[in-house]
Amino acid sequence: MSARILDGKATAAAIKQELAERVAALKAAGHTTGLGTILVGNDPGSAWYVGGKHKDCAEVGIESIRVDLPEETTQDELLAKVKELNENPDCTGYIVQLPLPKHIDQDVILEAMDPAKDADGLHPMNLGRLVANVNRPMTSPLPCTPLGCVDLLARHDIDLNGKHVLVVGRGVTIGRPVGLLLTRRSINATVTLAHTGTTNLDELLAQADVVIAAAGSAHMIKTAKPGAILLDVGVSRVDGKVTGDIDPALYETASWVSPNPGGVGPMTRAMLLNNVVEAAERNAAK
């Protein structure tokens, strides 16, 4: 048996077409939609991701504002840029590309953003709304990668009701929020969150119907239940090549696989655009 592919690239392309229509409708009604990005430093991977976000904006008709700052930017200088985008009426939503240089406190920066413009859904108020279950319908943004996982599964008609999902990794951008989304009544999965302190990972993997691997440790997942659904989200670079957390040998016995690259990454980009368009629609409805 060989797994069917959850094709993030094709799914993201379809979502972008839908979003382009919504952006055009906003424009026709006199509302512009704009995404801002702030990039600090010279990390080539981060620069590539930010470049991709601006390319995506151009494809769907979203205006974009790009702020690139040197590695030695101080926290106060970055806070001043955050304030500028908070106040810029042309900016519907924006992101601060992560990770930030070590001398800058990520939590301080995220907290300084206007929650209504937080296109990543990572402001503590928006994460709090996710915990309190008040994000939907359309009151505030959800984190892009978790939303990308859920949307990718939904668009392939995969029902998680009653399924046991094992999330591997407890980061704030994926591991923690994805469990909160999946346990909502509308999805109704049972979620286990494994991390570096988990001592029986292989045992949990042998039981899980769905695995969301978001640890960022190359090919660390070496076993899974036959017929499991595998979402490979973690990113490492091995010999300069993007490498996921899941050993590709498991693709043979899985039922569905979201590969890496080509799975949740493109969905993350599409969900960012979705969050900006939703923010523009909220503004237009005011």
Ligand SMILES: Nc1nc2c(c(=O)[nH]1)N[C@@H](CN(C=O)c1ccc(C(=O)N[C@@H](CCC(=O)O)C(=O)O)cc1)CN2
């Ligand atoms: N502010 C944020 N920072 C970061 C986020 C985020 O969601 N918000 N996530 C990641 C990086 N990221 C977006 O910023 C991101 C990562 C990967 C992809 C993607 O499409 N990857 C491709 C492969 C790319 C390659 O070949 O290098 C794929 O999976 O097919 C998009 C966005 C950390 N920072």
